[in-house]
Amino acid sequence: xxxxxxxxxxxxxxxxxxxxxxxxxxxxxxxxxxxxxxxxxxxxxxxxxxxxxxxxxxxxxxxxxxxxxxxxxxxxxxxxxxxxxxxxxxxxxxxxxxxxxxxxxxxxxxxxxxxxxxxxxxxxxxxxxxxxxxxxxxxxxxxxxxxxxxxxxxxxxxxxxxxxxxxxxxxxxxxxxxxxxxxxxxxxxxxxxxxxxxxxxxxxxxxxxxxxxxxxxxxxxxxxxxxxxxxxxxxxxxxxxxxxxxxxxxxxxxxxxxxxxxxxxxxxxxxxxxxxxxxxxxxxxxxxxxxxxxxxxxxxxxxxxxxxxxxxxxxxxxxxxxxxxxxxxxxxxxxxxxxxxxxxxxxxxxxxxxxxxxxxxxxxxxxxxxxxxxxxxxxxxxxxxxxxxxxxxxxxxxxxxxxxxxxxxxxxxxxxxxxxxxxxxxxxxxxxxxxxxxxxxxxxxxxxxxxxxxxxxxxxxxxxxxxxxxxxxxxxxxxxxxxxxxxxxxxxxxxxxxxxxxxxxxxxxxxxxxxxxxxxxxxxxxxxxxxxxxxxxxxxxxxxxxxxxxxx
DNA sequence: ATAAGTACGTA
DNA sequence: CGTACGTACTTATT
Numbered sequence: 001x002x003x004x005x006x007x008x009x010x011x012x013x014x015x016x017x018x019x020x021x022x023x024x025x026x027x028x029x030x031x032x033x034x035x036x037x038x039x040x041x042x043x044x045x046x047x048x049x050x051x052x053x054x055x056x057x058x059x060x061x062x063x064x065x066x067x068x069x070x071x072x073x074x075x076x077x078x079x080x081x082x083x084x085x086x087x088x089x090x091x092x093x094x095x096x097x098x099x100x101x102x103x104x105x106x107x108x109x110x111x112x113x114x115x116x117x118x119x120x121x122x123x124x125x126x127x128x129x130x131x132x133x134x135x136x137x138x139x140x141x142x143x144x145x146x147x148x149x150x151x152x153x154x155x156x157x158x159x160x161x162x163x164x165x166x167x168x169x170x171x172x173x174x175x176x177x178x179x180x181x182x183x184x185x186x187x188x189x190x191x192x193x194x195x196x197x198x199x200x201x202x203x204x205x206x207x208x209x210x211x212x213x214x215x216x217x218x219x220x221x222x223x224x225x226x227x228x229x230x231x232x233x234x235x236x237x238x239x240x241x242x243x244x245x246x247x248x249x250x251x252x253x254x255x256x257x258x259x260x261x262x263x264x265x266x267x268x269x270x271x272x273x274x275x276x277x278x279x280x281x282x283x284x285x286x287x288x289x290x291x292x293x294x295x296x297x298x299x300x301x302x303x304x305x306x307x308x309x310x311x312x313x314x315x316x317x318x319x320x321x322x323x324x325x326x327x328x329x330x331x332x333x334x335x336x337x338x339x340x341x342x343x344x345x346x347x348x349x350x351x352x353x354x355x356x357x358x359x360x361x362x363x364x365x366x367x368x369x370x371x372x373x374x375x376x377x378x379x380x381x382x383x384x385x386x387x388x389x390x391x392x393x394x395x396x397x398x399x400x401x402x403x404x405x406x407x408x409x410x411x412x413x414x415x416x417x418x419x420x421x422x423x424x425x426x427x428x429x430x431x432x433x434x435x436x437x438x439x440x441x442x443x444x445x446x447x448x449x450x451x452x453x454x455x456x457x458x459x460x461x462x463x464x465x466x467x468x469x470x471x472x473x474x475x476x477x478x479x480x481x482x483x484x485x486x487x488x489x490x491x492x493x494x495x496x497x498x499x500x501x502x503x504x505x506x507x508x509x510x511x512x513x514x515x516x517x518x519x520x521x522x523x524x525x526x527x528x529x530x531x532x533x534x535x536x537x538x539x540x541x542x543x544x545x546x547x548x549x550x551x552x
Numbered sequence: 553a554t555a556a557g558t559a560c561g562t563a
Numbered sequence: 564c565g566t567a568c569g570t571a572c573t574t575a576t577t
Contacts, residue, residue: 241573242558260559285560289570313568318563320568327561327569392564399565465566469563499563499567 005067005151006043007144008034009133010055017140019046019148026144028137031059038063044174046144046151048084050311053184062185064485068177069147071311072154075176076161078436078444080314084150085124091153092122100126115139117146162442171528172441175478176311179319182484182494183309190304191325191336191495192505198295198335205331206287220287227280230273239280249274290329298323303339309497311477316470317443319477319497326498336503336547343511345492347518347541348501349476351375354394355537356472359530360440361423365416367534383412397424399465424464431463432456439467441474441529475529475537476500482521490514496547503547511543 007019007026016034020026021043034056038045042064047053049070056063070082077090089099100123115138117128124146125132133143158173199209206223210216224239231237235251237244245259252273256263261281267274299305307323320326338344349355354375358366369378380390385408393409397420414421430437434449445466447459480497483504487493490510496503506514518541526537542550 238573243574258558262560281560285571288572289561294570307569315567318567322569324561324570326563329561395564461565462567469566501563 004043005046005148007147007151008045008047008052009140009143009147010052010059011134011140012055012131014055014059015134015140017137017144019141019144021148026141028140031056031061035061035063046147047180048143048147049082050180050184053181054187057184057188063181065174065178066181067151067154067174068180068311069150069154071176071180072151072158072173074312074314074317075173075441075443076154076157078446084129085126087154088118088124088150091150091157094122099123115142117142158442161444162438171478172443172474175481176317176441176443176474178481178484179311179477182481182497183311183319185484186309186321186494186497187306189493189495189505190300190302190306191503192303192339192342193295193299193305193335194337195295195299195303197337198299198332199292201332201335202286202291202295206283206291209292223280223283223287227273227276230271230276239277239284245277286329286332290324290332294324312443312473316445316466316473317439318469318473318499321497325496330548333547338505338545341508342505343508344495344544344547345504345506345511345514345518345541346501346544346547347504347515347522347539348498349472349479349522350538350540352472352475352500352537353398353468354379355535356440356475357398357420357423357468359532359535360467360471361420362532363417363419363423364534366420367532370534370536373538379416382416383409385409385412397421398468399461424467427464427467428460431466432460434459437463437467439470439474441471443470443474445470472500475525478529479522479525482525483518486517486521487514490517492517515541515543 004021006021009017010031014031015028016031017028018026018034018037038061045063045066047066047068049068053066069084069087073082073087073090074080086096086099089096113132113135114125117125117133119125128143133139207219210219227239228236231248232251235248237248239245242259246256249256249259252271254267254271254274261278264274264278268278298307305323305325307321307325310320312318313320351374354366355370358370365382369375369382372378376387376391376394379394380387383390383393385393389409393407393413396410397413427437431447434447436447437445439445445463447463451459476497476499480494480502483492483502484494487504487506490506490513492504492506492510492514494502495505502518504514504518519539522537522539526535527533
């Protein structure tokens with residue numbers, strides 16, 4: 001029974017239903033009892049979506065593992081939409097165009113109440129999916145039974161499709177599911193941010209917090225004036241308008257097709273106007289997106305910055321976060337400080353993408369290079385080029401156009417690592433032709449057909465990138481849920497996931513143990529995810545009190 | 553009001 | 564040396 005699937009549903013009021021299993025009758029109970037059952041039996045709870053985890057977490061229950069129907073649906077079928085009615089129709093092979101929209105109930109057409117979740121047409125009744133399942137204990141139990149049935153159908157569909165069926169993919173469906181539990185916890189726990197430190201940082205960059213709108217406008221005008229005083233006589237512009245900025249630059253003799261920072265950077269030294277404008281943009285970004293309003297919106301009184309998390313982005317399958325958690329300017333990490341008595345274990349995967357390429361392609365020669373701490377060194381030696389040239393060639397192969405032309409390094413790359421390059425070529429070709437791809441872990445990456453030559457080329461790049469980025473995301477998530485699980489006894493909590501980086505909050509007395517654990521979890525994950533075992537994955541792991549500190 | 557375009561932050 | 568995403572602002576369209 002340990003680890004067996006068991007359906008669970010949590011109503012908005014916190015009432016829990018657990019599906020029948022074997023001789024056990026299903027029951028309607030409390031979150032506390034569900035947690036006790038989780039500890040005793042450790043089932044794999046079948047949930048319809050992250051919402052269940054959110055309700056469990058807000059009721060104080062952090063369960064060990066789950067089978068998340070929406071997450072598994074996205075793996076098997078690709079795309080983003082994964083509501084119950086859509087997942088059901090996909091599994092039953094029903095026409096998807098007729099699946100009712102995932103909309104709130106219409107107030108004027110009273111939904112017919114039925115005790116049967118599946119309608120005569122074979123589709124899931126929309127009123128059930130919209131919350132009608134929580135109407136009575138009986139409907140709640142039926143909802144959990146259906147979840148269990150759907151999970152079994154998904155297990156079969158995954159086996160047929162190849163999702164989660166590859167040698168290295170064992171466990172990916174489970175980790176992709178359990179990440180939804182982690183996401184609910186990340187959203188509830190938040191990222192520790194020291195309000196005083198954040199305020200001080202902001203003051204240094206954009207000035208003190210304005211007391212009213214008039215003062216804010218004055219500060220903005222003053223910032224603008226610093227730039228405009230470098231403008232040619234009489235010229236002025238709204239610095240927030242790219243069109244006007246372009247005209248202003250033209251008046252100063254700088255003709256550019258657009259005013260992006262990357263394009264203006266080359267004029268920085270020659271033009272005080274450009275230099276001032278680029279500095280202005282930095283401050284403006286902080287002021288508008290990551291300023292006091294940002295703190296007010298997302299930083300709680302308890303010193304935690306909270307946003308919503310998703311386990312996969314619908315494209316290649318990376319995690320996403322709102323509230324700016326994934327694109328916060330690096331300077332603001334100075335304010336991410338562990339509260340008294342706690343520290344962070346900060347860990348990031350090193351050279352994850354080329355290592356992942358070695359694993360997913362099965363290229364023995366490239367796998368051999370991963371034994372080095374810096375794998376670009378052996379690659380450079382193999383190709384007979386400098387390390388920077390080797391790195392550019394590798395990244396170009398993974399993401400850029402390599403077909404046909406390319407430098408000497410690119411040509412030698414084909415000779416030295418034919419299996420890896422063949423894997424990328426295959427993905428590129430499939431994507432160009434509009435054929436769907438599957439990542440190493442079995443996630444379907446949907447491709448469209450047709451398009452102009454430029455779109456076809458872009459699709460090729462998208463496809464080869466998705467194979468690498470998607471596989472790296474799978475490895476990362478498996479690592480993260482392993483740390484989540486193994487770290488419980490140390491009081492370690494993941495507070496940030498940033499594609500290849502983990503920030504783990506832990507009581508100071510367990511810092512060293514937690515750092516070792518994070519390293520051990522990577523070993524364990526690598527063995528499970530890439531069982532051939534010839535690819536080495538590395539992480540830079542340090543104990544810090546502030547995220548901005550590389551090592552503590 | 554809503555959509556598209558521009559820009560920029562993270563990986 | 565490419566890809567992904569989230570946020571905010573301006574400009575154009577409905």
